[in-house]
Amino acid sequence: MPELRGSHGDAPTNVLTRWFGTPDLHTLDVYESKAGGYTALRKALLEMAPADITNEVKTSGLRGRGGAGFATGTKWSFINRDAPGPKYVVVNADESEPGTAKDRYILENSPHSLVEGILIAAYAVGANQAWVYIRGEYDEPYRMLSEAIEEARGKGYVGPKPMGKDYPLDIRLYRGHGAYICGEETALLESLEGKRAQPRSRPPFPAVKGAWGRPTLLNNVETLATVPWIINNGGAAYAKYGTDKSPGTRLLTVSGNVNKPGVYEVELGETFRHVIMELAGGIAGGRELKVFWPGGSSAPVLPASMLDTKTDMESLAAARSMGGSGGVIVMDDQHCVVRAAYRLLKFYAYESCGKCTPCRIGGDWAVRTYERILANEGSQVEIDTLLRVSDGLQNGRCLCGLGDSAGWVIDSTFRHFRDEYEDHALRHECNVGKAVGTVQAASAQVERS
Amino acid sequence: MSALSAHILEEIKELPAKYPQPRSAVMPALDLAQEELGHLTPEAMSEVAAALELDPGYVEGVATFYSLFHLEAVGKHHFYVCTNLSCTLRGADEIVDHLKQAIGVKQPDEVSADGLFSYEEAECLGACEFAPMMRFEHHYHYDLTPAKIDALIAETRDGAPSPLRGEGRGEGRKPAAAAPLRREGQGEGRKPAAAEMAKKPRAPRKKKAADA
Numbered sequence: 067m068p069e070l071r072g073s074h075g076d077a078p079t080n081v082l083t084r085w086f087g088t089p090d091l092h093t094l095d096v097y098e099s100k101a102g103g104y105t106a107l108r109k110a111l112l113e114m115a116p117a118d119i120t121n122e123v124k125t126s127g128l129r130g131r132g133g134a135g136f137a138t139g140t141k142w143s144f145i146n147r148d149a150p151g152p153k154y155v156v157v158n159a160d161e162s163e164p165g166t167a168k169d170r171y172i173l174e175n176s177p178h179s180l181v182e183g184i185l186i187a188a189y190a191v192g193a194n195q196a197w198v199y200i201r202g203e204y205d206e207p208y209r210m211l212s213e214a215i216e217e218a219r220g221k222g223y224v225g226p227k228p229m230g231k232d233y234p235l236d237i238r239l240y241r242g243h244g245a246y247i248c249g250e251e252t253a254l255l256e257s258l259e260g261k262r263a264q265p266r267s268r269p270p271f272p273a274v275k276g277a278w279g280r281p282t283l284l285n286n287v288e289t290l291a292t293v294p295w296i297i298n299n300g301g302a303a304y305a306k307y308g309t310d311k312s313p314g315t316r317l318l319t320v321s322g323n324v325n326k327p328g329v330y331e332v333e334l335g336e337t338f339r340h341v342i343m344e345l346a347g348g349i350a351g352g353r354e355l356k357v358f359w360p361g362g363s364s365a366p367v368l369p370a371s372m373l374d375t376k377t378d379m380e381s382l383a384a385a386r387s388m389g390g391s392g393g394v395i396v397m398d399d400q401h402c403v404v405r406a407a408y409r410l411l412k413f414y415a416y417e418s419c420g421k422c423t424p425c426r427i428g429g430d431w432a433v434r435t436y437e438r439i440l441a442n443e444g445s446q447v448e449i450d451t452l453l454r455v456s457d458g459l460q461n462g463r464c465l466c467g468l469g470d471s472a473g474w475v476i477d478s479t480f481r482h483f484r485d486e487y488e489d490h491a492l493r494h495e496c497n498v499g500k501a502v503g504t505v506q507a508a509s510a511q512v513e514r515s
Numbered sequence: 516m517s518a519l520s521a522h523i524l525e526e527i528k529e530l531p532a533k534y535p536q537p538r539s540a541v542m543p544a545l546d547l548a549q550e551e552l553g554h555l556t557p558e559a560m561s562e563v564a565a566a567l568e569l570d571p572g573y574v575e576g577v578a579t580f581y582s583l584f585h586l587e588a589v590g591k592h593h594f595y596v597c598t599n600l601s602c603t604l605r606g607a608d609e610i611v612d613h614l615k616q617a618i619g620v621k622q623p624d625e626v627s628a629d630g631l632f633s634y635e636e637a638e639c640l641g642a643c644e645f646a647p648m649m650r651f652e653h654h655y656h657y658d659l660t661p662a663k664i665d666a667l668i669a670e671t672r673d674g675a676p677s678p679l680r681g682e683g684r685g686e687g688r689k690p691a692a693a694a695p696l697r698r699e700g701q702g703e704g705r706k707p708a709a710a711e712m713a714k715k716p717r718a719p720r721k722k723k724a725a726d727a
Contacts, residue, residue, distance in 0.1 A: 071644040152535070164599045164639040195535075202583045203595065203640050205653040238533075243542055244582030246638060260538035262580040278535045321601035321643035328644045363600060363639075393643070395601055409600055413638055419580075 072171060072329030073317075079307065079333045081295055081315045082288070086175045092210055094217040097178040104178075104223060106294035110186045111231040114297075116147055119190040123293065125301025127313035131168075132158055132249070132286030133362070133391045133467075135312075135379050139301075144273035145281050147192035153281045155188045155196035156258065156272075157290060159211075160248045162201055163362035164413060165393030168317035169287035171329040173200075173207035176291070177214035183290030185223065185235050186297060191283045194234050199254050201242040212239060246417035250466045251284045253419065264421040265466040288317055308334035312378035316392055320346040323353065323398035334378040338368070341377065342396055353398035357482065361390025363410050364471030366478030367403075387478070402498040403483040404490050407475050408436035414472035425469035428459045432476060444491035452476050452487075518558040523551050527566040540567055541577050545584055554585035582637075590618075590626045590633035592671050595650040596659075599639035602646040606659075610647050611636060613661040617668055631672065 073080055074087035085091055085101035097103035110119050124139030145153060157180070161169040172180060184196045200208050215237050218224045226234045245263050247253045252266035255277050276282020292314070296304045305313040312334040318341055321327045325347030332341055338360060342348070349355050355370040360377070366387040368375055375381055379389045397406060415429030432455045439448050459473035480487055489497050517524070527544040531537030544567055548559045555578050564571040578584045585593075594614060598607045611634070615621065618632035626633045642648050645657030651667065 161641045162639060165601050165643050166639070167641045167643045170641045201641070202581075203637070203650055205650075206655065240539070241542070241546075242581075243546075243584060245580065257542075258539060259536065260534075260541040260577065262576055280535075319643055321646055322604040327601075327646065359600075393601075395604070395643075397600075397604060401604065406600060409598075409603060413599060417638065 070175070071327060073331040074175075077331075079315050080331050081304070081307065082172070082179070082292055082317065083175075083331045086171075091176050092174070092178070092214065094178055094214065094221060097176065101176075102298065103294075104182055106297035107182050107185050107223060108229050110189060110297050111229045111233065116190045116192065119186060119297065122301040123190075123296060126296045126304035127301070127308075127311075128289065128292060128296065128304065129312065129314075129379070130286055131288035131292075131316055131392065133163065133364070135389055138285065138289055141273070141285070142187065142191050142283060144271070145191040145193075145283050147190075149192075149281060151280065152195065152278075153191060153193040153283075154277045155184060155191065155193045155283045155285070156251075156255065156277050157184060157196060157198040158249065158251065158254060158284060158286045159198050159200040159204070159207070160242050160254060161204075161287070161391075162246045162249055163364060163391040163393055164410070165319060165321050165359060165395040166362050166391040167319045167321075168329050168392055170204060170207055171317065171319075172287055172291050173204070173211055177207075177211045178218070179291040179294060180211065180287055181214050181218050181224070181237065183293040184237055185218075185228065186293050187283060187285060187290055188235055189233060193283065195236045195238065197258060197277065198237065198239050199242060199248065199258055200239060201248070202244055208239065208241065215239070245419075246413075247419045247466070247468060250468065253466065254284070255282070262419070264419045267465055309376075309378040309380065311380050312389070316377075316389075318377070318392045318394050320394045320396065322358075322396035323350050323401070324348065324396050325350045332377055335376050335381070337374050337376050338394070339373045341394060342373065346394075346396070349396070349398050351398070353400055355396065356399040356401065357397050357403060357406075357479075359393065359395040361388050362393035363395065363413065364388075364467070364474065365390040365393075366474045367482060369482045386481075400498065402496055403479050403486050404436070404496075405440065407479040408433070408440060410475045411436055411472060414468060414475070418468060418472075422464040422466075422469060424458045425464045425472070428455045428469065429472050431455050432472065439487075439491045442490075442494040444494070446492065449480075449487055449491050453480065456480075517562055518556055519548055519551060519562050523547050524562065524566050527563060531567060537567065538569070541569065541574060542581070545574070545578055549584060553591070554588050587624060588626060589624060589635075591631050592633075592652060594632070594634035595637040595640065596634055597638070597640045597642075597646070597648055597650075598636040601639065601643040602648060605646040607647040609661070610649070610659045610664065614664050617661075617664055632668070 070087055073083040088100050090096040120139055120142045128138040129135045130138055159169055188196050224235055224237055228235050240258055242248050248257045248263045250265050253263040257263040258277055272282045272284050308314045315331050315333050317329050317331050319329050330345045357367050357369050359365050359367055368387055372385055375385045382389050411432045415433045418425045418429050420426045435448050435451045438444050456473040456476035459469040489495050527547055530540035530543050534540055544563045548563050549555055552559055560574045560578055561571045564574040596611050614634055618627045620627055623635045624633055640650055642655050647659045648657045
């Protein structure tokens with residue numbers, strides 16, 4: 067195991083990471099003996115009715131930690147437990163939002179937390195089989211999760227009669243093969259079914275018609291790993307953390323130009339000043355903070371002046387951004403915002419699945435426009451083009467959020483750093499020392515398109 | 516003579532039973548094919564399709580969508596260097612420049628003269644607290660420096676086992692012969708010629724190629 071960079075051990079707000087750092091926590095033996103593991107599963111299966119479990123999660127106020135922040139208990143209640151035929155739990159372990167590493171942190175440190183959460187969720191919604199869709203690049207987490215599932219199978223927790231309860235539970239793994247879009251839940255389902263991962267139009271929603279056409283609950287790794295604590299301690303205890311509308315704690319991955327990059331568990335409502343300047347040790351090399359992405363690269367940027375913004379979903383929405391996946395990317399004042407936006411647009415253009423025209427065309431168009439600007443071939447026309455493309459990507463013009471996200475990068479960087487865009491496009495100069503990434507000459511792009 | 520060996524095809528035929536619907540087996544099957552050959556040739560994809568009773572075009576459509584499937588030969592040892600924002604802010608560009616020089620290639624997916632190495636610029640690999648980082652031989656490498664890259668290359672050239680080599684999927688399944696430049700199966704006109712591809716920063720619009 068590499069060193070632990072992030073929250074672990076006994077701290078007031080370490081709900082999820084309390085036992086991280088315990089030697090061999092990834093083994094079932096230590097998870098049970100030291101961390102009180104599988105007591106929640108026992109309680110859920112033997113002492114609680116499925117509806118009570120869902121209600122407990124509702125009481126906790128837990129919201130999905132994958133990006134959308136939808137109320138978890140409500141999502142569970144959408145599954146008709148009594149409908150005949152198979153139902154599935156599908157776990158989104160396709161973590162690939164730029165700047166986000168928290169699911170890996172959980173999978174490598176405490177895979178049994180996830181296994182236990184999955185089993186509880188499956189019982190609550192009436193599923194007998196769960197599928198974990200894990201990104202293909204996650205070799206170590208895949209191995210650790212596989213071993214954890216086999217250990218649980220060995221103990222009978224995964225099997226025909228878990229904890230003696232006559233309710234068969236099974237967990238299977240499915241490896242992704244490199245596609246950001248698979249983080250989008252319906253694209254993930256397509257991929258799980260052996261298809262090109264292109265999002266579905268909704269309705270029908272996965273709760274009605276999900277994996278292999280069956281009712282399906284889709285949850286993120288962190289969301290499910292939080293469930294055992296809620297069952298053990300009660301939803302009301304969880305709701306004491308955080309704010310009224312964004313209860314609890316969540317894992318923030320802090321990366322970029324900070325002294326101590328890491329995965330930090332914070333109580334929602336804590337400020338980004340605390341997260342970046344305290345937990346992550348402030349800006350590296352004596353530089354100044356310039357801008358940060360508060361929730362993965364898809365979350366609209368916030369400038370240094372908004373460092374006191376709070377981490378709960380409502381505060382971030384008020385700041386015209388979002389909590390997203392909790393990936394906090396920090397950039398210092400020696401880096402150019404236009405180049406950073408260009409790098410991200412290359413990402414969104416490359417990862418577009420090609421299904422919706424605005425996203426398929428818009429991403430590439432934005433990339434080419436950035437390249438003209440950065441090659442000092444820009445003018446007001448290029449700025450106008452970027453803003454027009456950005457608008458075309460947003461507001462329901464695409465089936466899924468990938469297009470919106472690309473548009474938000476353009477919009478939010480322009481909103482807060484218009485002067486840098488104008489320096490580049492109108493005056494053909496960069497007033498920031500160091501570039502982010504290399505830029506293709508615009509002329510090279512003709513071949514690409 | 517088939518591209519895939521008989522035991523791999525047998526293994527592929529057993530995959531569909533593991534899933535609620537057989538089509539889900541297509542990616543695990545392509546994995547097996549790629550592990551044997553190093554990359555997916557048109558013949559291999561056709562054989563996978565036949566083994567799974569799927570249309571060859573369908574299988575190729577899946578293979579072209581996902582970035583972990585290689586449609587061209589890559590080096591025996593392939594580097595996935597993250598160059599997304601978190602890594603770039605911490606020096607990923609210098610790592611890529613150094614790596615290119617160290618293995619003697621000019622662009623992504625170009626194979627080194629000895630057939631041993633190639634690289635690609637990967638999107639975020641989800642280990643941002645260890646940036647700059649990369650994936651190599653089914654293992655993540657953290658806090659990269661030019662010296663670490665050099666050491667890894669030297670160790671790989673010497674054939675010394677890297678800590679996790681052979682673990683994870685595909686253990687013991689790697690073909691004995693390296694066959695690093697297995698290009699004989701490449702279809703004519705299916706993809707741009709190698710020289711033209713060389714100009715492009717990443718694999719050329721893989722995902723959309725099959726839309727047409």
